[in-house]
Structures are given as structure tokens and as C-alpha cells.
Amino acid sequence: DVKVTQSSRYLVKRTGEKVFLECVQDMDHENMFWYRQDPGLGLRLIYFSYDVKMKEKGDIPEGYSVSREKKERFSLILESASTNQTSMYLCASSYNLGGGRTDTQYFGPGTRLTVL
């Protein structure tokens, strides 16, 4: 059974703090993703990674950075948290099927971040 874990379920931070969200998957997936989910907007892709040390910007990368030093771990960093980054953050992973195709994504339980 695929398992994707995230470091925290709930997090409360203050404006200007640096925030680290960690994601670990145990299925040796090549691809990992960070999304945020807000009411009425659905899931929006922040960053994704095809492989160790590789990263690609998604639709809304501003204010975020990522790190993938090991295949199983993908970290999302908010350098200076702001109130508009209050959201549900979801990590996902998937196999890379080659030919530019990705397999279905498996999600972690999410981290609900509140920035005060």
C-alpha cells in the first residue's frame, strides 16, 4: 500500500516566519508534487519534482521554494510566511511512466497551515 506522510496535520505560524513542510513517500516514486487547496479554487500546483535535486515551477510558485535531496522526501519552504498562504497543503507522489506521462497520484493527509 502506498504511503505518503506529511510532517504535520495542523500548523500555526506568524507572519514573516520561515515554514518547512515535509513530505515522505515509501513507494520509490520518481515524481513528487506540492499543491495548495482553497475553497472554490481546487488544487493548485506549487512545485513538482521528477527526480532527486530536480524541481519545476507549477502554477503558483511565488513565495515558495522546494528541496528534494533524497528521492523519498520533498520539502516545501515558505521563506517568509504571509496571511495569504493560509491554506491546506497537499503533497502527492507518482511513478513516472516515461514518454512524458505520469501515473496516478497518491496524496498525503495534508497540512492545514494558518498564518496569523
Place this chain on the structure above:
Amino acid sequence: RKEVEQDPGPFNVPEGATVAFNCTYSNSASQSFFWYRQDCRKEPKLLMSVYSSGNEDGRFTAQLNRASQYISLLIRDSKLSDSATYLCVVNLGNDMRFGAGTRLTVKP
């Protein structure tokens, strides 16, 4: 225009009803298609993939119309436990595009 569009609902139906959701996508190069289910305060989970020929899994039937660029999900004999948000997902190469979801509530 959004890449993946869904009617947000909510759909409120009685137990035993048949309900259908549609989803449209804008990129004709999309390669694969899925329906995910998301329960309140939980992560999305794969419900079923959608194949060109249409596919069925118990009470759930998914259809794909590439010419019109839409995907549908039909739920027959609705159960209370079907209450959730249903996300339409379209694969564009190495990343996926999610619809905002359609909320379903099945009532006794």
C-alpha cells in the same frame, strides 16, 4: 477559461438515486483522465481511471468523449457513504490538472 471545469454543485440527492457529474477540459492533448473522491478534511483518493471505451466499477460508470473534451461520472443507487466531493483530473504530461470538484450529498 479554466483547464478543467466542473459544476461545483452541491448536488443533494436521496438514497437510491442516480446522479451524473460532467467535467470539461480545455487541452486537447490531454492524455489520461481520472475521477478522485475527497471526503471532508481528507486527502483526495483515486476513485477510478477513465478510458476511451468507458469503464464501470460497480455502481460507478465513467465515460470519456475526446471529441467534445468532456468526462462524466455516473453513480447509480446512491448510498449515504457516497457523500463527498468528486474531483475530475486530467493528465497533461508530467503533471495533473484538477477540477475544483463537485460536491455530492446523499440524504436518507
